[in-house]
Amino acid sequence: MVCRQAARVNRVPSARARYACARRIRCYPRRCALTSSTPDALWSSPSVRLLRPAAIEVRGLRSGSGWRRNGRGAELRGIDLAVPVGARLLLVSQPESAASLLLRVLAGMVRPTAGTVTLAGMPRTDDSPTGWRRRVAYVPASPAIYGWLSPVEALFLAADLAGMGRADAEWRVDELVEHLRLGGDATRSMRRGGPAVLERTALGAALLGEPEVLLLDEPLRALDPAERRRLLNLSRTRVTVVIASRYPASEEGIVDQVALIRDGRVALQAAVEELTAAALPLNARGIAALADAADRTHPASS
Amino acid sequence: MSRFVTLTGMAVRELWISFRLLLVAGTLLLSGLPAALLPPVLSPDLAGAPPDPVTWLAVAVAAALTLAAAVAAATLATERRRGTAGWMVARAVPRATIALSWFAAFALVVALGIVPVAVVAWLVFGPFILGEAGALAAAAVATACAGWAAIAFGLFAGAALPRWPAAVGALLAGGALLVPPAFGQAGPWWLPADGLRVLGELDTTARPVADSLRAAGVALGLAAVVLVGAVVTFERADL
Numbered sequence: 354m355v356c357r358q359a360a361r362v363n364r365v366p367s368a369r370a371r372y373a374c375a376r377r378i379r380c381y382p383r384r385c386a387l388t389s390s391t392p393d394a395l396w397s398s399p400s401v402r403l404l405r406p407a408a409i410e411v412r413g414l415r416s417g418s419g420w421r422r423n424g425r426g427a428e429l430r431g432i433d434l435a436v437p438v439g440a441r442l443l444l445v446s447q448p449e450s451a452a453s454l455l456l457r458v459l460a461g462m463v464r465p466t467a468g469t470v471t472l473a474g475m476p477r478t479d480d481s482p483t484g485w486r487r488r489v490a491y492v493p494a495s496p497a498i499y500g501w502l503s504p505v506e507a508l509f510l511a512a513d514l515a516g517m518g519r520a521d522a523e524w525r526v527d528e529l530v531e532h533l534r535l536g537g538d539a540t541r542s543m544r545r546g547g548p549a550v551l552e553r554t555a556l557g558a559a560l561l562g563e564p565e566v567l568l569l570d571e572p573l574r575a576l577d578p579a580e581r582r583r584l585l586n587l588s589r590t591r592v593t594v595v596i597a598s599r600y601p602a603s604e605e606g607i608v609d610q611v612a613l614i615r616d617g618r619v620a621l622q623a624a625v626e627e628l629t630a631a632a633l634p635l636n637a638r639g640i641a642a643l644a645d646a647a648d649r650t651h652p653a654s655s
Numbered sequence: 656m657s658r659f660v661t662l663t664g665m666a667v668r669e670l671w672i673s674f675r676l677l678l679v680a681g682t683l684l685l686s687g688l689p690a691a692l693l694p695p696v697l698s699p700d701l702a703g704a705p706p707d708p709v710t711w712l713a714v715a716v717a718a719a720l721t722l723a724a725a726v727a728a729a730t731l732a733t734e735r736r737r738g739t740a741g742w743m744v745a746r747a748v749p750r751a752t753i754a755l756s757w758f759a760a761f762a763l764v765v766a767l768g769i770v771p772v773a774v775v776a777w778l779v780f781g782p783f784i785l786g787e788a789g790a791l792a793a794a795a796v797a798t799a800c801a802g803w804a805a806i807a808f809g810l811f812a813g814a815a816l817p818r819w820p821a822a823v824g825a826l827l828a829g830g831a832l833l834v835p836p837a838f839g840q841a842g843p844w845w846l847p848a849d850g851l852r853v854l855g856e857l858d859t860t861a862r863p864v865a866d867s868l869r870a871a872g873v874a875l876g877l878a879a880v881v882l883v884g885a886v887v888t889f890e891r892a893d894l
Contacts, residue, residue, distance in 0.1 A: 514662075
């Protein structure tokens with residue numbers, strides 16, 4: 354069952370319409386977006402799990418040529434990665450900036466020199482306003498929003514840029530301010546609120562458009578661990594989350610997959626359970642050890 | 656279109672809060688000082704005589720527009736560097752819209768800054784020196800168009816270079832483009848800053864309106880070409 358009104362007008366419905374639809378017919382809101390029309394019952398069924406498309410598909414991705422190009426010395430030398438819809442993937446890299454570079458390439462901030470990228474089922478080459486950009490949200494390690502804006506103003510700006518109507522925007526911003534627990538900081542300038550308010554606002558702006566893929570680079574580092582965990586535990590099952598982190602242990606319970614980028618290539622992509630089964634901790638050494646073990650077992654695959 | 660308007664408003668607000676709007680508009684307004692302070696007639700017809708106040712007015716306006724171009728370059732380079740442009744791009748805003756909104760913001764400031772300069776010049780010199788008001792208005796329009804071309808150069812530099820190299824590059828390019836004509840150096844008809852020459856020689860130019868309109872057209876054409884280059888460069892830049 355899909356949102357009939359949305360189907361009739363053949364466009365992505367507003368946020369309010371999606372949620373109203375969700376409450377009325379007890380469906381997941383995302384389904385009302387015509388791009389992912391698979392019914393939830395089918396979606397969650399183990400028998401069709403194999404049919405799940407990849408939210409992120411990267412083939413032979415190359416980017417960066419040292420300090421001159423990206424300023425951080427990282428380089429991607431042929432990344433192959435497939436992230437299934439709904440996965441929460443932790444990206445760890447050696448050097449650490451390679452994971453950030455991959456997210457920046459995926460988010461369209463850095464142009465790749467080779468390779469293909471498919472995001473939310475759409476090729477990254479489709480730069481049209483209705484293309485992949487509408488479905489992918491990116492939060493950089495140091496979010497850069499004008500400091501003189503208040504969080505509410507920044508969220509309204511993001512809603513405006515996303516093409517939301519005023520009523521929808523007000524409703525959604527109210528919801529996000531409550532969810533992000535911005536409280537009294539919501540109407541003060543972010544410059545006065547500090548980095549925690551800035552990071553909450555950046556996450557809120559990313560969630561505002563209800564993305565299908567969420568790319569988070571060292572997210573919410575200014576928050577305390579419990580609050581960070583609460584905000585990063587996204588309840589919506591179909592949002593695919595990729596987190597680049599230098600502190601993998603802090604992502605425990607948030608992610609269900611890990612990937613290691615080493616020497617510009619994906620050296621490992623595995624479920625967190627594999628780490629647990631191998632009695633390895635969820636940290637950089639543990640992930641590297643699992644990658645080494647996988648190398649020894651299947652040397653050709655590396 | 657609504658996004659463009661929103662971003663232009665944001666750009667103007669950012670310019671205001673960071674005092675850059677004050678810098679650009681204030682410098683333009685101050686460029687009217689030669690007109691207000693120097694004595695109106697200094698026997699400009701004598702050989703070897705110093706430039707008259709109207710010429711100094713044109714030179715001051717050219718310098719102010721050059722500074723505006725440098726500020727535009729530094730602004731776009733800073734937007735790239737600190738990630739605010741990236742934040743907009745992550746909101747699915749086309750990069751071209753971002754670059755064009757910054758151009759619109761600076762163009763607005765320049766256009767609004769030139770109006771009081773022209774009014775001051777008219778009040779000080781009057782019709783005996785400047786001729787008809789229409790001639791001064793046409794020269795002011797041509798000057799604003801030359802300023803827009805310089806700003807387009809600035810944005811091009813800001814899209815391609817880091818902040819300081821972009822600002823210095825825009826300063827040099829803008830200065831080379833705008834200042835010589837302001838001193839009355841006649842060049843070929845296709846010079847985009849010919850409006851400044853007309854402004855500096857309003858009392859002696861035979862066809863000020865026609866020359867100004869031609870210069871305005873050339874400047875607008877150049878601004879469009881350079882702006883396309885800036886947008887293409889910004890599209891390819893890493894954010």
